[in-house]
Amino acid sequence: MAKELDVMVVEDQPLYRDLLVTALKNCALVNVVGAFAAGAAAVAALDTLQPSVALVDIDLGPGPNGVQMGLEMRQRYPRMGIVLLSNYDQPGILGLIPRREVSGWCYLLKSSVSNVHVIKRTIEAAANGLMILDPALVQAYQSAPSESWQELTRRQQEILSLIAQGYSNLAIGEQLGITVKSVENYITQLYQVLGIVPNQEGIHPRVSATLAYLKAFRQLP
Amino acid sequence: MARVILSRLMKSLPGSELAVAEFYRFHRNTDTISTWAWEARDSTLHSFLAGLKRQFMPEPVAVTGHGILERIYHAGVSFAGPLEKLLNDVIDPRAIHRLMARRLHYAAIFPVWREAVVFGALGVYSDSPLGQSQIGRLKSVASVMEQLVELSGNLGTGPALAAVTEERFRRAVAEELHGPIQTKLLLIISDLRATAGSSSAVASQLNAAIQRLEDLREHDIRQLSHRVHPGIIRVALRPALRQLEDEFASYVAVHLVISSEVAALDTPINSELSERTRLAIYRIVEEAMQNAVRHAQAKNVRVVLEMAEPHLLRARVWDDGVGFSQAKAGLGIYLMKSRARGVYGRVTIQSSPGLGTEVQALIPVRVRLKPNRILSRRDRHEWEQSYIGDHC
Numbered sequence: 001m002a003k004e005l006d007v008m009v010v011e012d013q014p015l016y017r018d019l020l021v022t023a024l025k026n027c028a029l030v031n032v033v034g035a036f037a038a039g040a041a042a043v044a045a046l047d048t049l050q051p052s053v054a055l056v057d058i059d060l061g062p063g064p065n066g067v068q069m070g071l072e073m074r075q076r077y078p079r080m081g082i083v084l085l086s087n088y089d090q091p092g093i094l095g096l097i098p099r100r101e102v103s104g105w106c107y108l109l110k111s112s113v114s115n116v117h118v119i120k121r122t123i124e125a126a127a128n129g130l131m132i133l134d135p136a137l138v139q140a141y142q143s144a145p146s147e148s149w150q151e152l153t154r155r156q157q158e159i160l161s162l163i164a165q166g167y168s169n170l171a172i173g174e175q176l177g178i179t180v181k182s183v184e185n186y187i188t189q190l191y192q193v194l195g196i197v198p199n200q201e202g203i204h205p206r207v208s209a210t211l212a213y214l215k216a217f218r219q220l221p
Numbered sequence: 222m223a224r225v226i227l228s229r230l231m232k233s234l235p236g237s238e239l240a241v242a243e244f245y246r247f248h249r250n251t252d253t254i255s256t257w258a259w260e261a262r263d264s265t266l267h268s269f270l271a272g273l274k275r276q277f278m279p280e281p282v283a284v285t286g287h288g289i290l291e292r293i294y295h296a297g298v299s300f301a302g303p304l305e306k307l308l309n310d311v312i313d314p315r316a317i318h319r320l321m322a323r324r325l326h327y328a329a330i331f332p333v334w335r336e337a338v339v340f341g342a343l344g345v346y347s348d349s350p351l352g353q354s355q356i357g358r359l360k361s362v363a364s365v366m367e368q369l370v371e372l373s374g375n376l377g378t379g380p381a382l383a384a385v386t387e388e389r390f391r392r393a394v395a396e397e398l399h400g401p402i403q404t405k406l407l408l409i410i411s412d413l414r415a416t417a418g419s420s421s422a423v424a425s426q427l428n429a430a431i432q433r434l435e436d437l438r439e440h441d442i443r444q445l446s447h448r449v450h451p452g453i454i455r456v457a458l459r460p461a462l463r464q465l466e467d468e469f470a471s472y473v474a475v476h477l478v479i480s481s482e483v484a485a486l487d488t489p490i491n492s493e494l495s496e497r498t499r500l501a502i503y504r505i506v507e508e509a510m511q512n513a514v515r516h517a518q519a520k521n522v523r524v525v526l527e528m529a530e531p532h533l534l535r536a537r538v539w540d541d542g543v544g545f546s547q548a549k550a551g552l553g554i555y556l557m558k559s560r561a562r563g564v565y566g567r568v569t570i571q572s573s574p575g576l577g578t579e580v581q582a583l584i585p586v587r588v589r590l591k592p593n594r595i596l597s598r599r600d601r602h603e604w605e606q607s608y609i610g611d612h613c
């Protein structure tokens with residue numbers, strides 16, 4: 001995918017907004033088409049700017065919050081990717097969005113602004129209708145696994161973590177030192193264990209997998 | 222203030238001996254009623270009435286089915302006459318029977334208005350019929366009540382105002398901690414990393430400093446901000462309660478259960494739970510858990526959220542600790558009750574040695590009533606015909 005992605009930023013704090021826009025400008029293939037301090041102005045500009053992805057702070061000060069703004073934007077443009085930005089480690093709010101509509105919503109910690117790879121991967125995932133989590137969160141969870149997590153094999157755990165962070169099969173293979181074919185086999189097994197039927201209800205199985213990951217770490221509301 | 226008015230009223234009416242006077246308050250956002258103040262003529266009657274209320278009108282209570290109160294709420298009608306006339310009017314006439322058994326045969330109930338909306342009602346119950354001049358007197362008391370309401374404004378007084386003020390301050394502090402301070406630290410860390418990268422001589426020292434700053438930002442400040450104000454509550458209640466669960470997990474075993482009915486109310490858009498209500502529930506649960514850990518040495522805490530009735534949310538926090546000691550937990554109890562009152566709910570606490578403590582909060586929530594449920598019972602016009610100006 002060598003196409004440039006148009007992104008919009010909605011962030012009420014001027015200091016962070018500038019920081020984010022600067023970081024995005026350092027991302028190849030990402031084009032910032034607008035930066036707004038409040039949701040209303042951003043929604044009003046949607047028709048003109050037509051971004052593929054909006055990066056939205058959950059906390060926008062008085063008025064509607066980022067989740068509400070994202071839902072409103074998606075009503076007009078259902079395929080638009082929404083990356084929720086937050087200092088809270090509450091990816092479980094993705095569980096508040098109806099399952100059929102959660103594809104394309106991603107969760108990023110504000111502190112990841114300095115990590116160009118993570119920003120890029122998250123924006124791409126959102127644009128492609130996936131649902132992924134900030135890797136820093138995933139790392140934090142590993143230290144407090146639940147029982148259902150421990151029912152997975154070591155490999156399955158590794159792979160599910162990487163899926164939740166938005167790694168492609170190729171990238172997973174590189175990370176774990178195995179072939180893409182092996183990755184695909186493991187994933188098929190994983191879906192079986194998690195009870196995920198590919199394309200059930202029109203939901204991408206990787207999205208279902210990420211939701212299962214959140215559930216395994218008791219992060220769903 | 223309301224009680225003063227009522228007791229003056231009871232002393233001042235010539236002729237009949239007024240037995241009971243009450244101010245009811247309507248909550249428009251939840252279609253419920255609660256009693257603002259009430260007075261009884263003597264102490265035996267007072268205990269009788271307190272028992273009656275506990276049994277038949279534990280508050281807050283849905284307007285629907287409360288006969289004359291329902292009609293006052295919707296149409297601002299009034300009533301004066303024998304209590305008998307209301308027997309077929311209400312869903313549960315037992316309370317009326319009990320009043321009549323105590324020889325309280327007459328009632329007069331008037332709306333209290335505020336800006337063209339019925340805000341509440343003044344009700345008096347007496348053992349002898351009320352004359353025209355007495356009715357006139359009651360109407361003027363109702364209008365005094367209207368002026369009192371006007372003066373005290375939207376927020377009410379005392380506890381509710383204090384809670385709102387405190388939350389506003391907490392939110393401001395949390396936003397500062399969560400926002401600008403976090404960003405500034407991010408920038409500092411970023412600059413230091415760049416410096417460490419460019420000069421290997423001081424790299425290890427710098428990296429140590431960077432790590433400490435990261436910890437400060439990531440843990441201390443972020444956690445402090447959460448404890449001051451759970452920002453995520455602006456989106457929904459459940460993630461905030463999960464956060465609370467995580468926070469307390471290192472002190473006690475916490476089990477959080479949220480019923481599917483409550484989950485259905487807690488949506489990011491068009492939530493049936495207002496932010497104020499969510500925050501009140503959160504603070505009550507937080508306080509109960511803090512008491513369990515700090516004063517009761519509990520090992521296990523169970524938090525359950527469910528709908529007690531279609532419009533009433535029940536939050537229960539049970540712990541297996543040694544129970545409340547008034548001395549240490551007095552303020553905590555006061556704060557919980559105060560939070561509940563601020564959103565027209567109430568908190569009760571039950572504690573017994575060996576069985577632990579249970580804090581129960583009942584909070585009215587807005588649930589859209591089915592449109593024709595009330596009007597189908599009687600035509601509004603018919604009500605007004607039968608009851609307006611019906612003086613004995």
